[in-house]
Amino acid sequence: MTERIAAELVRDYLRWHRSVGGAPVRADEGVRALLRDLSRRMAERSTPWPAPGYLAHMTGDTPVAVTLAYLCALLYNPNNIAPETSPVTTELEYEVADDLCRLVGHAPGSGWAHLCSGAHAAGYEALWIARNLTALAPAAARHPAGRDLLADVSPARLANLPVPSVLDLVERLAARGALHEVRRLRAPAGNAALLVGRTAHYAWAKAADLLGFAEDRVEQVGVDRHHRMDLTDLRARVERLIAAGRPIAAVVVTVGTTAEGAVDDLAGVLRIRTACERRFGAGFPVHVDAAYGGYFRTVLDVEDTDARPLKPEVAAALQALPHADSVTVDPHKCGQAPYPAGALVVRDRRALAVVATRDGCFGEPRPDGGLPFAPYTLEGARPGAAAAAVWAAHRLGGLHTGGYGRLLAGCLGTARHLHQAFTAPLGSVAPGPTSAYAPDLAILNLNPGAPGTGDPRAWSARLRESGLWVSAARADTIRLCVMKPLDARGRDRVEQSLRQAFERP
Amino acid sequence: MTERIAAELVRDYLRWHRSVGGAPVRADEGVRALLRDLSRRMAERSTPWPAPGYLAHMTGDTPVAVTLAYLCALLYNPNNIAPETSPVTTELEYEVADDLCRLVGHAPGSGWAHLCSGAHAAGYEALWIARNLTALAPAAARHPAGRDLLADVSPARLANLPVPSVLDLVERLAARGALHEVRRLRAPAGNAALLVGRTAHYAWAKAADLLGFAEDRVEQVGVDRHHRMDLTDLRARVERLIAAGRPIAAVVVTVGTTAEGAVDDLAGVLRIRTACERRFGAGFPVHVDAAYGGYFRTVLDVEDTDARPLKPEVAAALQALPHADSVTVDPHKCGQAPYPAGALVVRDRRALAVVATRDGCFGEPRPDGGLPFAPYTLEGARPGAAAAAVWAAHRLGGLHTGGYGRLLAGCLGTARHLHQAFTAPLGSVAPGPTSAYAPDLAILNLNPGAPGTGDPRAWSARLRESGLWVSAARADTIRLCVMKPLDARGRDRVEQSLRQAFERP
Incomplete structure (x- = not known):
């Protein structure tokens, strides 16, 4: 059946190719020989994910039906940069985006999600948004169009205005047509602090360097003996930065470290933030790297035969995901999808305005008034086939208990x-x-x-x-x-x- | 023949799946129905790249043989982050990297190349390398392990040390085990200037913001009536920055703008750089965005029937590509490969050390002593299937005249x-x-x-x-x-x- 479906997909494509007037498709014995040879090499030496004893890497045995969905779209080579280059797979990505919003716990209409090449890209983008959010209030206070909005806010509080207040500011500046101008006034990128657990992925070191954080502003938060972020250390660092009026670009929380699968106490981090907002009127963006752990939210309501599948503190962290400002989740890890399929989920889509490319806004908005992807994504060209694969994986696998x-x-x-x-x-x-x-x-x-x-x-x-x-x-x-x-x-x-x-x- | 090959590839995979002990592969009528429906939607509404009258986007009619090569590798879901997760496709990427080095005009042993998600990612990475190269000498002059190497260099010259001198410095600091320490001392990212032509791709605005360039340090160089960078304007800007001792992170030259296909006078930019090196002892990194134009180097020696296919000034720019420090080239534009297949080509692999992740160096080095990918790439997980597709495209298409x-x-x-x-x-x-x-x-x-x-x-x-x-x-x-x-x-x-x-x- 599987081979038959593959042949059918190719046949459909060839028929389409002829129907739009394409030049005859050539696949001669030379092509066959090259592909037979490649296939032999792949079968002889590939990493055996499907083997029962394979427990080495974070890659599952992708269902062949999902691979065929990738193939199906791949044949037509859609580019999800804009709907006109990917009429079908952009629609599928909107569906997948809604899936991912729901997975993380957001109402699709207010949250926003998109696919990307992987957790590195999602992390860069999340940090880019967070860093720019933190930089906005101090810039707005120096701009004629923003000054009155922040008249009663002290400089120390401007440095770490709580995220909801920054998002309101985004909206007000945009309404005044001044957002882009204000963004230009932001302080040099190296200025703000980035707080990351010591056992977080090494990609965060790349991200900090790429985004221009001065090395002494990257604070490695200690971890406890379960490899989880030490919240006493985190609280001390955050309170010290707030008291000094030094901006915090983001606190990065990991839900499932690569090495140990350790889940940071996200609920605890959010409680620290709430306390800071109450005590000091100051907050900070929280990003969650749930590249590995995100899909485990589908386990929250599973009843196991002999025990609760999740420890209470892990369940609490997963339950807190919707309160984070952004979440990385990788369909190509636990989502049954092949590479490349990472994703970023953003809690409040107003946040995107602080990284939007002014001139890059092409393509039609989606029918329900949603956003086009290109002006807000780190990446430009993105394979529509990946959207088709994740869409099929979610439909066939069932994104639920x-x-x-x-x-x-x-x-x-x-x-x-x-x-x-x-x-x-x-x-x-x-x-x-x-x-x-x-x-x-x-x-x-x-x-x-x-x-x-x-x-x-x-x-x-x-x-x-x-x-x-x-x-x-x-x-x-x-x-x-x-x-x-x-x-x-x-x-x-x-x-x-x-x-x-x-x-x- | 095409359908038969597709069925064969799937059959090979299913046999492999059984042979490594995988659970039985399920593809029932439900799966078939979902895929038939997806296929119907794709065929009804996809963008008709193969149509003779399709002249709207920079996407070609990908040869189906190349798509099948992608499928062949996709089935085994290799991740080119490390050879142990992609034994075959990492080898193919090494071959592709050598292809791309040769395409740009480098000896594969000294240059370096890798695939990535597209020109956005390649541009971020190139700018990351260039920015860090420019920042190295001033940092080294402040570090005990680097001070003696730069004793006779004035502060103004340190700001814009010529690239070959910076690369020597990289090597010497690495030999002293001090490179990582010196990198930590770099100035805030917003400090350096970035020079980009006014008609360059909007991705450069994203890149500048992402990498933390202060907005007033991004200089838009004027263009002439052919939409090419105005070199009089460029020279004036560069000389002014050098005279002021202000660092230049990079000059970005476009070989084939998205809107007009305009080719900047790269040879002229390089002459300006040489003149600066002679007159002031100061230089700057040159990155070329040849995402669209790179593959046109294969046209350099083509004899046409009625005219030279390339204007002399365009040929000169393409001939100068090997002298640029880095080049973006997109196999998914003119390289006959499907998305996602971008690439970055670096002239001197010593440059990579300024972005290398210290702890990320896993995997075996390649047999000839080459470099693993993961510690030096912006992205982590990368689809091995993309490498297989580009490899097949180059083999079947012939990367030559x-x-x-x-x-x-x-x-x-x-x-x-x-x-x-x-x-x-x-x-x-x-x-x-x-x-x-x-x-x-x-x-x-x-x-x-x-x-x-x-x-x-x-x-x-x-x-x-x-x-x-x-x-x-x-x-x-x-x-x-x-x-x-x-x-x-x-x-x-x-x-x-x-x-x-x-x-x-």
Whole structure:
């Protein structure tokens, strides 16, 4: 059936190609030979995501139906930069954008989302928006069109005006036709502080450098023994910056770190912000890097047979997502979509005005009065095929408790079972791998144990021979990233392979 | 044959999927119905790139063989972030990188190239590298490990140290293990000037804002009546900045503007730089946005039947490409590849060290001692399938005079013939469309003429009814973007449609 569908999609395309008057399509034996050779190479050496023992990378076994949806659109090569170059896939991206808004907890009409190349791009864009939001009030106070709006705000409070007040300011300046002029007055980019947890993704170091943050303004917030952001440290840093009248461009919270799957206490961060707003009249943008964790919101209402699938503190963080100003979520991680499919979800679409390109506004607005993509996205050309794939993945997988929820709950269950199999308190001496703490999401870190330590290349090669692919989060950690649920037999095999490799090396 | 190959690729994948122990692949009637419906929508409403009269956007009729190469790799979902997640497609990207280095005129061993999501991302990355290069010498002069290397350089010269000297500095600081420390000392990002032609792509406004350039440091260089950068204006600006000791982050030169296909006098810009180096000991990074124009280098040695395909000044600019510090070139524009396939080509790979992520260096170096991608690219996850598509396009199309060269010369010939059909001096009054100047590349701008002016939506709808798709570069310009050669009959049809629509509206 799968091959037949693929052939049908190609046939439809060829018919269309002829119907619009295209030159005859050539696919001779030379083409076939090249593609047969490429196909042989791919099949011989590709990374075996579908293997039951594959637990090494954050890439799942993409459903072939989703890949075919990508192919279907790819044939027509749509570019979602503007509806006129992608009449169908722009519509699909609007549907996907609404899906993603709902996933994060927003009403589609007020939130905004779009696809992008991945979490790096989403992070750059989120930080760009946040940095420009923070810079707006001080600039407006120096502009004739904004001065009266901020007459009663002290300079120290201007530096960190709460986000809702900045968004109101955006709206008022835009109504006066002065937003673009005011944006020009912003302070140099290096001026503001960026607060990121110490175990956040290395892309945030790239982002800080790219966006011009002075290195001494990038503050690495400490983490606790669960690799979650230390909120006592965060509160102290934020209060110090606010008291000094130094602008905070953003606090970046991670919901699912790459190495440990650790989930920061987002609700706690938001409580700190609320307290600052009450006590000092000062706030800061909060961005959540949920590239890995975002889709786990579909698990919130899943009832498991033997336990709640999510720890209460993880569920609380996921429940708090709609209160963050922006959220990165990657359909190409837990969303069953192939690369490239990242996404940024923005809570209040008024925020986009601070990065909008004035002259780049082409294309028709969507029928319901929504926004075109190009003037507000970091990227220009974007593959419409990616929108088709994510759209199909959401339709086929079901972006709810019974669909993605059930699948991801299964992954959580597998990780929890493996933790239980290896559980031992931190620092205890065991003859083999141990798990010191229950995983927040579906990534488990094991300590290989005294006899098993050594070069991760050596032990990962040894494990691979027994059909188990793992990675090393740090030199001394076995990282298991569960992207598909394993049944009891599958889990037993993983356990056995690990014990054999480390207990009897 | 095409459908058969597609079915074979899917069959190979399904066999591989079973062989690595994947769960059974499900493609039922529900899946088929969804995909049949998607396919029907795509075929009913997609933008007709293959149509002979389609001259509206910078997207060609991608060869189906290339699309199938994309499909072939897509099935295995490789991520070119690291070789272990993409064993085959990372190799293909190394081959493509060598192709692109050769295309731009570099020896693959010294230059460096990689694919990215598009020209926006390539531009951000190029500007990031250039900005950090410019900032390095002043930072090094303030650091104990760099001070002695710059003892005899005055502060004014430090601001604009010539690029070759900065690259030597990079190497020396790296040898002393001090590069990362020195990078931290750089001045705030808003400090340096960015010089861009007034008709450059609007993405440069995004780039300047994203990278934190203060708005008054972004200098729009004037253009002449051919929409090319005015070098008298450029020289004056550059000399003024150098004299004032104000750093120049980059001069951005466009080889093929989006609106007019205009080619800046790159050789002239490089002469200005050489003169500055001789007279003042000061230089600046030069980035070329050849997203559209880059592949036209394959035309340099094409012999046409009735004329040289390229104007001498355009040929000179293309010949000068290897002397630019970095070049954007988009395989998804003139490279016969589907979205997403942009690329950045860097002249000297030592430059990458100023944006490298220290902790992001994972993956094996390539066998010949080359560089892994992830620590040096703006993006993280990147679709390996895009590498497979560009690789196939280059192999099947032939990245030389007889391949792409012939094809693009044909596009140039079509544009030239259409220009000749409508040629009339600027300002002359004609009853219909006129072309005031011969196009630099294969984009022609026509003045619709007195009776034809009015709402571009109205006249482009009228043209579409006669089978001609065009766009409006500005409100009063008919823009024809020739992405495939037309024979005499095809050109006559275009001419006829235009005359009918504007002379007898």
